[in-house]
Amino acid sequence: MFRHTPLRVAALALLAVAGIGYAFGASYFGLEILTEIAILAILVLALDMVAGFGGMVSLAHGALAGVGAYGYAMLQAQAGVAPPIALLGAIGLTGALAWAIGAVCARSHGIYFIMATLAFGQMAYSYIFETPVFGGDDGLGGISRLDLSVLGLDLMDSRNFALFCLAMVALAYAACAFVLRSGLGRSLSGVHESEQRMRALGLTVWRVKAHVFGLSGMIAGLSGALAAQHIMYVSPGLLSWTVSGEALVVVILGGLGTLVGPLVGAAFFVVLKHEVGAITPYWHLVTGLVLIAVVMSRANGIFGALEAWVGRRRAARQPQPLAKEVPGNA
Amino acid sequence: MTHDAGFWVLQALNALQLSMLLFLLSVGLTVIFGLMHFVNLAHGALYALGAYVAASVAGAWGGFWVGLIVAPIAVAAMGVVLYGGLIRRMRRSGPMAQVLVTFGLIFALLDLTRIIWGDVALASDVPALLEGQVRLLGVDYPAYRLFVIGLGLAVLAVLAFVLGRTQIGAMIRAGVDNDAMAACLGIDVERLFFVVFCVGCALAGLAGAVAAPLLSVTPDMGLQILIPVLIVIVIGGLGSLKGAIAGALIYGVVQTFGAVLAPQLSSVLIYALLALVLVTRPTGLFPAKG
Structure with missing residues (x-):
């Protein structure tokens, strides 16, 4: 089951302060990167919810985010629906x-689930890609962002939009944590441990998996709808399987099944991509080697390694073992 | 158009040619999986490497046939390096770790090919011997494509013979069935894995060399072929030769005839078929284990 350890709360606070602080200090380019991180962070939260806590390693999540993006574009730009309703519709x-x-x-x-979702x-x-309504290879343009002028915010301003996306990350994180701590989330952890046992206890396993996958899909859809608003254009590339792979x-880079780790991973990945991309066009090579x-290091990503290190330090200070805490899948 | 017998023959040949190319790629991947339970997503990248080596060798020393021989050897050598460096250590990890490591390998190999050969597509010529058309069953068909079909069938025959009739084939089948038991009976399963992995890589290189004159050689050709290959082995059932043939034929026929008979549906058709297979028979049509 998902727990908020002091380390996780501290990491979250640090990420929030860094994100908001950077949003007020950064230039235009920095804000674009921040927005990109926020949108990716929402997607990987959704993926960690199913992969980290339910063992459902999905290669469909990139496509799901793309469906959210196209859903928003079709409703808002093609059908002329009001943006907030289009956003909810896409989700x-x-x-x-x-x-x-x-x-x-x-x-x-296992591998069959990965292939099926792929x-x-x-x-x-x-x-x-093939249906003409969706604009084919050319994609769809003319997408507008949410209108928050009621709150005195102009989302066409990149700082406001970056802050809005950060707020959405917080919302998505809260939703994930809420679902994982609910009865449904506990059932999912049980299914992850042993499907047979949960079935014997009278649980309908497929329904638990489907419900969590659906909720995860909604969060992925949010990520996609934000991506569509960010670049104000959608193309089939958004649904490519390499997006899911990334x-x-x-x-994995952040730490599977920690929910906080993927946020760290998203920031690390986007920054790495831009920093290495500025030096050499071959940033995939660096990413591949890092991955x-x-x-191969068998650590559970950056955050997982940090948690393991803190756990070891605590164990060293207190010789008698306190509790059977399993850091990875907590 | 569809009432003309020539049309059906032509499309059937096209389907067979696509199937044979996919078969060359998927058979290595599927036997590696069956024996080692190892999912090598980088198989497509090895195929791209084979195509590049073949195209460069053919360009530099002016011989398609030299390329056809050098490419599998070069890719098998790459396989030896990968096996020693990565694969052996990842053997006991779960499928997700393997998928991720080989996904990282795709990234790395993709950029390595871009660094060595650049972003421009390489062109490779059809060998002089196989230029032109051959008249077959009332249609003119490119000789090179017939050669691809023939090569695929030849590889199929050799593999079926080796796996079904020789001692090493019996050892491989025993390893696929139950590797612990096979090891107890005195089979060096580790070495068997290594040999099978290298042969799989060589076949990927061969497929790349064969595909080079048909398709343009680009860095992302490995990514493009990967999904069809995975579909083939999942439809067919991971780990079996029979499954690889069945999957390749199904994919070739559905894709080729889908494209001409129902163009709007063609690309969705194969994925719908895959979903149907996974739902009704989650381990594919011909799984290696009962």
């Missing part, structure tokens, strides 16, 4: 699609 649509994918894939495990993600990609990489090093 609802993505959630429903994710629920269906989760329900169908619930029986598959297939559904690719199906969405091909459908959007999201998985970010979750291999992290996975």
